Amino acid sequence: MALLEVAGLTKMFGGLTAVSELTFDIQPGELLSIIGPNGAGKTTLFNLLTGFYRPTSGTITFNAIDITGCKPYQVTRHGIGRTFQLTSIFKKSTVLENVLIGKSLHAAVGVWGSVLRTPATRREERKIRENAREILSFVGLGDKEDKVAGSLTEEAQKRLSISMALATEPKLLLLDEPTGGVNLEEISGLIDLVGKIRKSGTSICLIEHKMRMVMTISDRIVVLNYGKKIAEGAPKEVASNNEVIRAYLGERYAA
Amino acid sequence: MEAIRTVFSPKAVAWMLVLIAAIAVPPIVGGYVTSMLILIAIWTIMCFSMNLIFGYTGQLSLGHSAFLGIAAYTFSLITVKLHVGFWPAFLIAIVFTGFVGFLVGIPALKLRGPYFILVTLGFAVIVGVIVLGWIDLTGGANGLFGIPRPNPIPLPGGGTLRFDSLLSMYYFILFFVVLIGIFCHRLVHSLIGKRFIAISYNENLTESLGINTMSQKLLSFTISAILAGIAGVLYATYNAVISPELTHFARGMDVVAYLIVGGAGTMAGPIVGTLVLMTVPEVLQILPYLKTLINGIILMLFIIFLPNGIIGWFNMNLGGWLTSRRAVHGSA
Numbered sequence: 156m157a158l159l160e161v162a163g164l165t166k167m168f169g170g171l172t173a174v175s176e177l178t179f180d181i182q183p184g185e186l187l188s189i190i191g192p193n194g195a196g197k198t199t200l201f202n203l204l205t206g207f208y209r210p211t212s213g214t215i216t217f218n219a220i221d222i223t224g225c226k227p228y229q230v231t232r233h234g235i236g237r238t239f240q241l242t243s244i245f246k247k248s249t250v251l252e253n254v255l256i257g258k259s260l261h262a263a264v265g266v267w268g269s270v271l272r273t274p275a276t277r278r279e280e281r282k283i284r285e286n287a288r289e290i291l292s293f294v295g296l297g298d299k300e301d302k303v304a305g306s307l308t309e310e311a312q313k314r315l316s317i318s319m320a321l322a323t324e325p326k327l328l329l330l331d332e333p334t335g336g337v338n339l340e341e342i343s344g345l346i347d348l349v350g351k352i353r354k355s356g357t358s359i360c361l362i363e364h365k366m367r368m369v370m371t372i373s374d375r376i377v378v379l380n381y382g383k384k385i386a387e388g389a390p391k392e393v394a395s396n397n398e399v400i401r402a403y404l405g406e407r408y409a410a
Numbered sequence: 411m412e413a414i415r416t417v418f419s420p421k422a423v424a425w426m427l428v429l430i431a432a433i434a435v436p437p438i439v440g441g442y443v444t445s446m447l448i449l450i451a452i453w454t455i456m457c458f459s460m461n462l463i464f465g466y467t468g469q470l471s472l473g474h475s476a477f478l479g480i481a482a483y484t485f486s487l488i489t490v491k492l493h494v495g496f497w498p499a500f501l502i503a504i505v506f507t508g509f510v511g512f513l514v515g516i517p518a519l520k521l522r523g524p525y526f527i528l529v530t531l532g533f534a535v536i537v538g539v540i541v542l543g544w545i546d547l548t549g550g551a552n553g554l555f556g557i558p559r560p561n562p563i564p565l566p567g568g569g570t571l572r573f574d575s576l577l578s579m580y581y582f583i584l585f586f587v588v589l590i591g592i593f594c595h596r597l598v599h600s601l602i603g604k605r606f607i608a609i610s611y612n613e614n615l616t617e618s619l620g621i622n623t624m625s626q627k628l629l630s631f632t633i634s635a636i637l638a639g640i641a642g643v644l645y646a647t648y649n650a651v652i653s654p655e656l657t658h659f660a661r662g663m664d665v666v667a668y669l670i671v672g673g674a675g676t677m678a679g680p681i682v683g684t685l686v687l688m689t690v691p692e693v694l695q696i697l698p699y700l701k702t703l704i705n706g707i708i709l710m711l712f713i714i715f716l717p718n719g720i721i722g723w724f725n726m727n728l729g730g731w732l733t734s735r736r737a738v739h740g741s742a
Contacts, residue, residue, distance in 0.1 A: 205618060207614070207618075227614075227618050228619075228623065231619060237618055239615070243615045244615075245611045245615070248604075248608075248611070252604060255601065255604060256608045259620075264601050266629070266633070269600030271596075283601070320618075
């Protein structure tokens with residue numbers, strides 16, 4: 156059974172249809188890439204999946220539960236983690252604090268426990284602190300926990316934003332351009348990280364522009380153009396699809 | 411070793427010195443200054459309250475005069491008219507204020523930025539009008555008087571702790587300042603505090619990390635209302651008389667000015683800001699109705715030139731060895 160099932164998903168902004176009658180699924184353990192020209196509706200799709208936008212119509216089913224219309228925090232608690240296109244981290248907080256916030260949904264802490272520093276609260280805080288450290292070493296930021304997040308390099312900030320999403324313990328991780336704005340030399344490190352996350356059993360849905368990366372790491376690719384799905388399949392099938400070539404390169408290049 | 415280092419850190423020493431000064435100065439300086447310090451202490455509590463919701467959670471409320479007023483009037487009404495005892499009345503007043511904060515927060519906190527600010531301002535204006543207009547209940551412009559002082563507390567040694575002198579009232583209120591200061595310090599450095607701060611930095615990101623930002627904002631707002639309520643009760647019992655002037659929405663704006671001048675999102679900011687902005691007009695003998703105007707001018711200058719306030723500037727320029735920046739915390 157599919158982990159995520161999207162059926163007939165449509166989002167209209169006034170008269171503009173950003174996402175139109177979209178149907179696709181993601182299997183457990185799969186790495187699915189969403190590609191398409193600028194403005195194709197990829198980020199809108201992520202915002203729909205994670206509850207930041209309400210779909211105009213259609214349903215989203217995750218783990219056999221209908222999550223259409225859930226609030227973002229509820230979607231996260233159901234097991235979908237995400238990163239944002241513009242690297243979103245708490246720049247003024249330390250690296251560890253960033254991950255602690257991501258872990259915080261798993262901690263049962265109350266006001267009185269926090270103020271009186273009860274043993275139970277301290278145990279809870281210690282537990283998630285240890286978890287957060289494990290995640291940081293998993294993404295390769297183990298030695299940077301006390302750094303102010305804004306002082307990290309762009310690449311390390313990308314890693315941090317991924318580790319924050321991982322801290323919520325997602326079954327499905329949505330990555331919005333994880334290598335955007337990163338030096339060429341540093342991209343392979345991030346690709347390795349994506350592979351490592353996948354090996355740990357998390358399904359991944361990726362938005363990317365870098366074709367070589369998409370072609371090598373994806374199990375399947377969904378191609379969007381003007382909010383519609385124009386192709387879907389294994390990387391090789393998609394790369395030779397006329398419709399896709401037309402969308403990317405124009406009429407002249409299509410066979 | 412660790413414990414010793416914590417106790418003797420420059421920051422801890424500085425706080426100790428401030429506390430010693432706060433205890434030692436009033437008996438020396440006499441009644442006039444002590445009565446000033448009492449008002450400063452009460453407004454410092456208001457500032458702690460504002461700091462929680464604005465400094466740490468990022469939601470600017472212009473409605474805190476209403477919470478101050480609601481608690482002060484509730485406390486005064488049930489002690490003066492219903493003869494409820496001091497402590498039960500205290501408890502009822504702040505719980506009721508917290509409940510009002512909770513109810514107002516539910517619709518208001520759904521809004522963001524300027525819309526939230528406007529709703530809280532509207533709430534403050536409405537409460538001000540009700541207090542002035544519901545003469546049968548509140549006494550209208552005459553206000554309420556004959557508000558009791560705390561009951562004497564029997565001491566284990568046989569004596570009693572009485573609150574009829576100015577100095578004893580000062581220590582009574584200082585006790586609450588210290589208590590609330592510790593409460594806020596521990597709360598903002600806990601995981602709950604980290605959630606509040608995260609919301610102030612980026613609400614969408616916090617929400618995407620599985621945190622119900624609405625319920626966290628509501629928690630912060632309700633606690634903030636209760637703290638403002640404590641300030642209201644303390645004012646009523648100290649002054650023995652309350653008037654609608656207390657609930658004027660400009661009082662809520664004064665608190666915002668104190669906090670921004672002191673440094674929002676810092677522990678020392680509320681104390682420093684209140685101390686400076688309440689002392690300066692007093693020393694310069696400025697007419698009361700000009701105070702708000704001057705507060706406004708000072709506030710604008712600070713927003714333009716020192717947006718992080720006195721303590722924020724201090725932290726940035728002196729390396730934060732005395733008062734910590736909130737970012738540096740939490741790893742300890």
